[in-house]
Amino acid sequence: MARRPSQKRLFRELAAKYGQEVAQAFMTAIRDLTRQVEIQKLLLALERRDLDAAMQAMHIDRAAFQPLEAKLVEAFTAGGQGAVATMPAAVSIGFRFDPGNQRAAAIIRETAATLITRLTQGEIDQARAFLADGMARGAGPRSVALDLVGRISRATGERTGGILGLSGPQRDAVEAARAELNGSDRAGLRAYLTRGRRDRRFDRSIEKAIRQGTKLDQRISDSALQAYSRRLLLLRGEVIARTEGLPAIRAAKHEAFQQLVDDGRVEVMDIVRGWSTTEDGRQRDTHDAMNGQEVRGLDMPFTSPSGAQFRWPGDSSLGAGSAETISCRCDEYIAIRAPRA
Numbered sequence: 359m360a361r362r363p364s365q366k367r368l369f370r371e372l373a374a375k376y377g378q379e380v381a382q383a384f385m386t387a388i389r390d391l392t393r394q395v396e397i398q399k400l401l402l403a404l405e406r407r408d409l410d411a412a413m414q415a416m417h418i419d420r421a422a423f424q425p426l427e428a429k430l431v432e433a434f435t436a437g438g439q440g441a442v443a444t445m446p447a448a449v450s451i452g453f454r455f456d457p458g459n460q461r462a463a464a465i466i467r468e469t470a471a472t473l474i475t476r477l478t479q480g481e482i483d484q485a486r487a488f489l490a491d492g493m494a495r496g497a498g499p500r501s502v503a504l505d506l507v508g509r510i511s512r513a514t515g516e517r518t519g520g521i522l523g524l525s526g527p528q529r530d531a532v533e534a535a536r537a538e539l540n541g542s543d544r545a546g547l548r549a550y551l552t553r554g555r556r557d558r559r560f561d562r563s564i565e566k567a568i569r570q571g572t573k574l575d576q577r578i579s580d581s582a583l584q585a586y587s588r589r590l591l592l593l594r595g596e597v598i599a600r601t602e603g604l605p606a607i608r609a610a611k612h613e614a615f616q617q618l619v620d621d622g623r624v625e626v627m628d629i630v631r632g633w634s635t636t637e638d639g640r641q642r643d644t645h646d647a648m649n650g651q652e653v654r655g656l657d658m659p660f661t662s663p664s665g666a667q668f669r670w671p672g673d674s675s676l677g678a679g680s681a682e683t684i685s686c687r688c689d690e691y692i693a694i695r696a697p698r699a
Contacts, residue, residue, distance in 0.1 A: 365444040365691055366634065372440055372607050373689070376433040380603035381595035383429040388523035388591065389516060390422050391481070395507045404489065404499035412489050413482070416507075420478040426598075427470045430606050431457075434466040437610030445615075446694060449623045455614045462613050466606065473602050481522065484529060488521065505536070509584065519584025528590045535586055539579040544568045550582075555593065557585035600685040605672035608690055612670055615692050616656055626655050630695050633660050633671065636687040645671075645688050660690075 396415045403411035438455035445453070456462060485506060492502030508520030521529045535553060538546035547568050551561060560582040567574045619626045635641050635649035644662045651660055659667040659676055666678040671688035674680075 362444055362447065365441075366689070368440050368444055369437075369607065369611065369689055372433075372436055373604055373687070376429070376436065376603050376607060377596070377599045380426065380429050380433060380599035381592070383426040384523070384595040384598050385591070386425045387423045390425075391416075391418060391522055392507050392517040392520065394422070395517075397503060397507070400503050400507075401499050404493065404502055407493050409486065409490055409493065413486055416485055418478065418481050418485060420474050423474045423477055426477075427474050430470045430473070430603060431466055433603050434462075434469070434606045434610045437607035438462070438614040440607075441611040441614035441692070445618065449618065449694065453618060453621060453623065455610070456617060457610075459613075459617060462610075462617070465609055465613060469602070469606055469609065473598075480526075484526065485522070488529070508587075509580065511584070519580070519587045521587065523591050523594060524587070525594055528594060531590065532583070532587050536583055539564075539574055539583055540576075542573050544571065547574065553586065555586060555589045557582060557589065560585070597685050600687060601672065601683065604687070605670065605683075608670040608672060611690065611692060612656065619656065624694055628694050629655055630693050631656070631658075631660075631670075632691045632693070634689045634691050636689075641688070642682070642686075644682065645686065648688075 394417045396417070399415035400412055403409075403415055435455075435457045438457060442450055442453060442455045457466070488506055489502060492505075504520070506520050507522055508517035510516070511518045521532050524532065531553075535550055535556075538550040541547070547564050550556065551564060560578060563578045564574060564582070615629055618624055619629070631653050633645075633648045633651040635645050637646070637649070644664050644666075647663050648660060653660060659669055660671075661667050662678070662682055664682060666682045667676040668678050668682075669675060670690045672683050672686040674683050
């Protein structure tokens with residue numbers, strides 16, 4: 359009989375696979391949003407100072423994020439199937455993870471729906487605020503529109519460098535970088551050179567402008583800003599993957615063992631769950647302290663030194679805040695051990 363895969367190794371592989379694929383699905387959704395913008399209608403609406411018409415030209419709706427929703431469902435199913443593959447053969451022969459189980463379906467439906475609703479509404483609110491601010495400042499319609507949706511890259515034919523898809527703090531960072539690159543003083547350019555996510559290929563041109571005391575060429579400024587914005591967008595995709603995709607896999611692992619209990623194959627108190635920290639020097643101090651923490655059954659939560667509680671790493675259903683959940687890379691191992699007599 360083939361050896362059962364190590365749970366730790368298998369779920370590390372699933373985390374790597376779906377961490378990348380969920381991030382890519384997010385990028386696909388943002389590309390779709392930028393492609394669907396009716397740029398001429400947007401420009402006309404901005405010229406007329408008609409904010410509602412401008413938003414209609416953006417066509418932001420939850421359907422754009424369907425690839426991301428589908429990938430989360432796929433990750434959840436793979437997590438459940440992976441959990442079964444690591445269960446002892448004595449209790450799992452003939453047992454299959456059922457993603458259509460009423461409870462399982464509700465878990466992934468709620469997980470995906472909450473994320474997609476938040477992303478969609480966030481894009482609507484931030485785009486509306488950005489356009490309204492541009493109108494209030496009297497900025498040119500074209501610069502406002504292109505700063506929002508991006509400019510077409512000659513290399514790819516896609517719009518890049520806009521702020522669609524970025525988080526609020528990232529949008530603020532892009533606007534600050536824009537002011538630094540387009541300003542006439544050296545201090546702004548020097549400040550830009552401290553940005554960790556900048557594309558360093560433009561540093562030489564920026565340093566030259568600083569030495570000569572001249573304004574940075576607009577083409578270089580635009581290109582540097584597009585690259586900076588794209589790097590922040592990639593980071594946003596990675597954060598979403600770690601914060602939403604990986605917890606979906608962990609939730610499925612948990613659900614698979616619950617289905618095993620429901621099937622009468624093991625007693626719930628025979629199950630031991632443990633917290634496994636990613637020990638690479640980048641883990642949270644609180645999670646580092648939790649490494650190896652074990653609890654019995656499927657309902658008892660893990661507890662952080664901060665007091666936050668989790669059903670599994672990255673879980674926020676028990677009230678754990680973003681300081682404990684965002685980009686969490688820890689894992690939960692689940693084993694079947696009969697209680698001692």
